[in-house]
Amino acid sequence: MTDIDRPRRRLPRSVREQEIIDAALRVFAKRGYRAAVVDEIADLAGISKPMVYLYLGSKEGLFIACxxxxxxxxxxxxxxxxxxxxxxxxxxxxxxxxxxxxxxxxxxxxxxxxxxxxxxxxxxxxxxxxxxxxxxxxxxxxxxxxxxxxxxxxxxxxxxxxxxxxxxxxxxxxxxxxxxxxxxxxxxxxxxxxxxxxxxxxxxxxxxxxxxxxxx
Amino acid sequence: MTDIDRPRRRLPRSVREQEIIDAALRVFAKRGYRAAVVDEIADLAGISKPMVYLYLGSKEGLFIACxxxxxxxxxxxxxxxxxxxxxxxxxxxxxxxxxxxxxxxxxxxxxxxxxxxxxxxxxxxxxxxxxxxxxxxxxxxxxxxxxxxxxxxxxxxxxxxxxxxxxxxxxxxxxxxxxxxxxxxxxxxxxxxxxxxxxxxxxxxxxxxxxxxxxx
DNA sequence: TTCTAATCTTACTCATCAGTAAGTCTACTT
DNA sequence: AAGTAGACTTACTGATGAGTAAGATTAGAA
The missing domain is CATH 1.10.357.10 (Tetracycline Repressor, domain 2)
Structure with a gap:
């Protein structure tokens, strides 16, 4: 559900966090926890990997948030x-x-x-x-x-x-x-x-x- | 069910294959496909990793055999x-x-x-x-x-x-x-x-x- | 006994990926 | 206009683990 056309707009943390979780849910569901790659989640959320770690802490934290x-x-x-x-x-x-x-x-x-x-x-x-x-x-x-x-x-x-x-x-x-x-x-x-x-x-x-x- | 005490006996392929599959089953069940490590399977089967590849071809082949x-x-x-x-x-x-x-x-x-x-x-x-x-x-x-x-x-x-x-x-x-x-x-x-x-x-x-x- | 094929090993390579260091950029305040 | 906090990036490191090369060992056949 994350847009593709978004021109790299900056978003407040609360919104971006939810988008990251949206993306993570899709990737975890598709690949399973272990095979899911954090870079793919970041891409799908339209963001770079360090943002994921800044907001959710770790791959484990991301999964638990989902x-x-x-x-x-x-x-x-x-x-x-x-x-x-x-x-x-x-x-x-x-x-x-x-x-x-x-x-x-x-x-x-x-x-x-x-x-x-x-x-x-x-x-x-x-x-x-x-x-x-x-x-x-x-x-x-x-x-x-x-x-x-x-x-x-x-x-x-x-x-x-x-x-x-x-x-x-x-x-x-x-x-x-x-x-x-x-x-x-x-x-x-x-x-x-x-x-x-x-x-x-x-x-x-x-x-x-x-x-x-x-x-x- | 694989013995621990076995003094590195050599076994015919047909037997060893089954023991490898026994071990693989336990490890795959415990960790899931992706998190399972072939070395652990080999250890549990009382054998070294290349034997697993010689007999079963790949991790995927091993899983399919299970x-x-x-x-x-x-x-x-x-x-x-x-x-x-x-x-x-x-x-x-x-x-x-x-x-x-x-x-x-x-x-x-x-x-x-x-x-x-x-x-x-x-x-x-x-x-x-x-x-x-x-x-x-x-x-x-x-x-x-x-x-x-x-x-x-x-x-x-x-x-x-x-x-x-x-x-x-x-x-x-x-x-x-x-x-x-x-x-x-x-x-x-x-x-x-x-x-x-x-x-x-x-x-x-x-x-x-x-x-x-x-x-x- | 000698040969041979099958069983088995040590010791690598190389790709992948979680996690991070060291910043840059921009919206908003004052 | 200058300053700053929060949003965001590129470009790494280090570990892990699948798969393999090259050969050592042993059971049994000849």
Missing amino acids: IRRETQRLVTAFREAAGAGDDPARRLWAGLTAFFGFVAAHRDSWVVLHRQAPEQSEAIAAELAAARRSVRAEVTGLIGDGIARGAGGAVHLGRDDADFVAHALVGAADSLTDWMELHPGEPPEGVTLRLMNMTWVGMRNVLAGEVWAPPR | IRRETQRLVTAFREAAGAGDDPARRLWAGLTAFFGFVAAHRDSWVVLHRQAPEQSEAIAAELAAARRSVRAEVTGLIGDGIARGAGGAVHLGRDDADFVAHALVGAADSLTDWMELHPGEPPEGVTLRLMNMTWVGMRNVLAGEVWAPPR
Whole structure:
């Protein structure tokens, strides 16, 4: 998204920093942390390498800045969509749709957050683990609510089960990002619909002819 | 799994090659393709670097050899478990259990197959894509059978739906690999049981108190 | 025993890239 | 108009690591 035609205009630090992070996100997503070259990031940001070091400190710092900013964005998008409403199924629907919409629109963010070998350094491993945990925590929260709501009866499900389901859902969603790339026509709602049918209704019942539809 | 005490015994190429691939798998899984250092692989294999190049050609060739061998192993394990029987649910249960068992026993294989940024080179991207496709194809096959079996009634599900479900299942399974690391006590069967309840029965029904049990 | 092919080694080269030194330039203040 | 702080650059250094040249060693065949 960085312009090409810009005639080397000087920009205030706060703006330039964001542009550098934009560029870094693209390059990290395309090449992976280790193969990404800081010079390429600088070029893409329309700037020279020492600026990157002046503002972000190091390649590691740059990567961590990407993770922080994009985690924030993703969690916000999810939370705003899933926050409203009362019915657990409806909130899950809204949250997942926001997720798929976000990933379709910001594929690089997702790739950087979830498709990196985390063992590049202690700091990066910790940062990525925290990022992934916080994304998953959003889902775990929703599922936990669903369990609390539905568990008046014979069910004996706890936090642990919510966490299991969150792992499975996030993993499925991650993988479905690839499926989306193979089916560019499919809107995020379509993906969510299929996933809700699979997990919420259950494949057995789906095979028996049952379908789920979004509330309203 | 390579010995430490070996007094620099000479080994025939066929054996040494496998030991090199063993070592490479561990290092690639631990560090990622780019950060992995060939000298470390050689050390771990109890050999010097030129042997690696003599036998495997290049770092890229070494990586591709890992992918091929481990894909083969995983697909074989899955196919043998899921091949027998008639009931789709039973075969899915068996296949998934084999999968989780395999990943628990060969975590490095899975990490190399599914946790690498594929854009290191044209050849690696192609090889990884093929590997992932072939793993997923096993699942797609099972689901497709299930659909064909169950689709006497009102259901209008096709190959496309099977592929969607396969994506979601493989992604969920991948993520559950992490869950397993957080719950070392849980046997593969336990993980499969939870996943079957979630996808086969459906979360809504599970919340309503229904549970799935493995046949027999 | 002698020869030979396969196994294996030490000791390099050379490209790449993270990080920096030592400034220059320009917008804005006073 | 002069001064200054912040934006920006060119041109390096030093480490790391893929790949190789040139040959040493040993298991077994003849």
